[in-house]
Amino acid sequence: MYVAPLNTEHLLAEATKENLYLNLIVQINKDFNLANEGVDFPVTITPEALQLELQEKIYRLIQHKFAEYLNLLYIIDVPENDIKQLDGSDIVALSSQVAFLILKREWQKVWFRNYYRSV
Secondary structure (H helix, E strand, O other), X not given: XXXXXXXXXXXHHHHHHOOOHHXXXXXXXXXXXXXXXXXXXXXXXXXXXXHHHHHHHHHHXXXXXXXXXXXXXXXXXXXXXXXXXXXXXXXXXXXXXHHHHHHHHHHHHHHHHHHHHHO
16 A cells, blocks of 8 residues: 655655665656656666755756746646645755655656556
C-alpha cells in the first residue's frame, strides 16, 4: 500500500529499499526533459547528491527562469495546493520544499507504475 513519505530522506530511503531508486532518477530526468529543463542525473548519483542537485536546480529556476519553473511544476503535476501552502519568503527553504514536492510526485508515479505492473 502506498504511504506518502514524510520527508526527502524517508522518500529516498524507501525508493532504495524497494529497488526503485533507479526508476525514480529515470522519471525525474524524463519529466525535466519534457519541460525543456534538461537534467541528466546519472544513475549512479547518491540520494544525498540527488537531493542537493535537485534543490540547486529548483533554486536557479526560481531565481532566473520563473516561467520555466512554473511549467516544470505543471509537467510533473505537483499539486497546486501544496505549492500555495509554502512560504516563499526564503528562497533557499522554498527550493528545498519544492524539491521534496517534486520528489514526492515523481516517487508516486514510479511506485504506482511498479505496483500495478505486478498486480
